[in-house]
Amino acid sequence: MSYLHLPRLTFSGDFLSDVSTVNNDTQHYNNATFEPSFQLPGQNSSNGWWNPDGGATFGFQNCQVMQVTAEDGTIITDSSLDGVIGQIVTGGEGRNSGKMVDLDPDQQMVSALWGVTFRILNAQNELLLEGKIKPTSFRDLQLRQTNGGQPNGQPLGGTWTSVLDDVAWGEKAIESPFLQALRAKTHQNKISINLNAFGYYYVHADGRFSLGRILGSIGPWFEGEPELFAPARRLYGIYKNGNVFAGSNFLMNEEQARLSIDLGSSFPVSDSIGTINFEANLYVAVSKNALAMDPSESDVMIPESELLIIGKVPYMKGVDWINGCSGIVDINNISIDIVAALENNQLILVAVNNDNQFLLVAREAIGGYVCRADNFVQRIDTRQAVTVDIYAYRFGKPMPNQGISLALEPATPDTPKENNNPPISATYGNNKPEDGLQFSSYCTTNNIGLAHLDILGNSIHSPRVYIDGQIYWIDYSIENIPADSAMPSVGKRPLPMNVIVNQNMSISVHLRDDFEIPEIPVWSDIAPVMIQFANLYPIMSKFFINFADPNAVVAKKEILKFAFTRDIHDPIYMPVTRDLSENKRLTILKWLDNPIIDNIDLSKAKDLGNSVAENVALESKSSVTTEQQQQLKTANKAKNGSSIRFPELTNLFEF
Numbered sequence: 196m197s198y199l200h201l202p203r204l205t206f207s208g209d210f211l212s213d214v215s216t217v218n219n220d221t222q223h224y225n226n227a228t229f230e231p232s233f234q235l236p237g238q239n240s241s242n243g244w245w246n247p248d249g250g251a252t253f254g255f256q257n258c259q260v261m262q263v264t265a266e267d268g269t270i271i272t273d274s275s276l277d278g279v280i281g282q283i284v285t286g287g288e289g290r291n292s293g294k295m296v297d298l299d300p301d302q303q304m305v306s307a308l309w310g311v312t313f314r315i316l317n318a319q320n321e322l323l324l325e326g327k328i329k330p331t332s333f334r335d336l337q338l339r340q341t342n343g344g345q346p347n348g349q350p351l352g353g354t355w356t357s358v359l360d361d362v363a364w365g366e367k368a369i370e371s372p373f374l375q376a377l378r379a380k381t382h383q384n385k386i387s388i389n390l391n392a393f394g395y396y397y398v399h400a401d402g403r404f405s406l407g408r409i410l411g412s413i414g415p416w417f418e419g420e421p422e423l424f425a426p427a428r429r430l431y432g433i434y435k436n437g438n439v440f441a442g443s444n445f446l447m448n449e450e451q452a453r454l455s456i457d458l459g460s461s462f463p464v465s466d467s468i469g470t471i472n473f474e475a476n477l478y479v480a481v482s483k484n485a486l487a488m489d490p491s492e493s494d495v496m497i498p499e500s501e502l503l504i505i506g507k508v509p510y511m512k513g514v515d516w517i518n519g520c521s522g523i524v525d526i527n528n529i530s531i532d533i534v535a536a537l538e539n540n541q542l543i544l545v546a547v548n549n550d551n552q553f554l555l556v557a558r559e560a561i562g563g564y565v566c567r568a569d570n571f572v573q574r575i576d577t578r579q580a581v582t583v584d585i586y587a588y589r590f591g592k593p594m595p596n597q598g599i600s601l602a603l604e605p606a607t608p609d610t611p612k613e614n615n616n617p618p619i620s621a622t623y624g625n626n627k628p629e630d631g632l633q634f635s636s637y638c639t640t641n642n643i644g645l646a647h648l649d650i651l652g653n654s655i656h657s658p659r660v661y662i663d664g665q666i667y668w669i670d671y672s673i674e675n676i677p678a679d680s681a682m683p684s685v686g687k688r689p690l691p692m693n694v695i696v697n698q699n700m701s702i703s704v705h706l707r708d709d710f711e712i713p714e715i716p717v718w719s720d721i722a723p724v725m726i727q728f729a730n731l732y733p734i735m736s737k738f739f740i741n742f743a744d745p746n747a748v749v750a751k752k753e754i755l756k757f758a759f760t761r762d763i764h765d766p767i768y769m770p771v772t773r774d775l776s777e778n779k780r781l782t783i784l785k786w787l788d789n790p791i792i793d794n795i796d797l798s799k800a801k802d803l804g805n806s807v808a809e810n811v812a813l814e815s816k817s818s819v820t821t822e823q824q825q826q827l828k829t830a831n832k833a834k835n836g837s838s839i840r841f842p843e844l845t846n847l848f849e850f
Contacts, residue, residue, distance in 0.1 A: 208258025326359025352393030394467030459522025593644025
């Protein structure tokens, strides 16, 4: 039942995410056309976008426990009743908690948390609870701020759901009744965690640049459940094109006659810290008749005779309510008749207008169907096989022996250089070649509603020319179930901003290029990767090492070998983007063990076709003559006015 089950803890505060934005632009991956201006701050898609010097760091800031809900439904906000109230929620000790990274510049809608540690500490800095968040990508990206994202710049919010692995319970945890109950209730010493993030600051305003608001909750995890989404029923927004209350999880516990609904990911807020100015009285209800209304601008009224009212949503205006309970509402002591009715009928969210009419705000899907892939984001190497778990539910119950249909989305077209804005390079489409991935078009669920999809990565060779590998989308659906227009659209990229994007019906795959490890690698074998890394992550060149310079790489080879041999879940793992194929990583390590700096064809730089970083790397080679060095300096000067030199500082990594 995941984080919606009891006992449950909620917390709120800020999160820091200083993602690098140079790598947001596909054209910036072209080493041959990379310009120095791409590492300078800009706006939207100009220069290096809004944060070129980001280091992809993710961490909790100013977060604290707000309330706990006991197994009997009692809400506790008084620290004298449970000492965990008011305690600190933070990340890993002694360093930033982890990383937040995109899958690819062509798929930035599944930003993932990697290497994030979650801890609860008391005022004496003593550990109460610690766990590692299993890497997870956000879903349910939806419009949150009614002010259009002012002044922070980003009106959207997203949700990360995962589990805490390797949970450690501090000695002081025994003093918290909640922590003791959670430890006894959860399975396999894992804990479910949900994070709703919104209000992110792109702009330098209010002293909150690169900060956002986060609403969190933890609860028990049970064997047989997914780890990266809640096995819950769902509401989809209908009112005003689905722009409010667009996607919400809810759980009906029949045995305890309790409905738990999470509005923390969807409740409209008027600013970046969660202020609610909503006016209407909201109710959750059961619809006696099947509803199939599409999201629209027109009001949809439901006669009171067709409803069974469950209860009122007890929200309050201002910032305290949503930041206190993370937007999760529990309605207890539901009547037997309503519990029975909800078993096979849609839940709806309605607002009561001044004429006591019921306005439909959100509804459950027709038939109560939910189909979601658990590990829906995959990074695959050549000849690597992965298994994706897909769950199917109907009105919250697993669907055994149910067929799931799968299909690769159609290939998207290339864009010629002259049609790009700005016209720097050609950009290349996705989902091709079609034979890059091998998978069945059909799979079947087992007795707990779980189907396994095996995907094999075949050999591909630079279909996007200057970007490693390819992005593929695999759509899936419950067989023989008509599509519900209220549920998110798939099969078209990009999706319009007035619908929920990145919902439950597609799997995102980054298939990496086939690459053979050289017997004796030389610099030119790894130079394209290292130069691209220097281009896309200027913070590394400014504060640690210029990856485009082989001599600089050799000087730091021991620390680099350490970083390139970390587990991929480690926040220190390199590259930070997690997009390097295993063979390329092993080639870099092999070169670091025996660094051979070979000659590079200088003719490539004569027409200024190289990037500045490439020319800097060539200029630094001991094999280059004084005359050739001057040629390179002249080439660089023609591109940006001076050759690039970065100071080398060694404190980027805290080893």
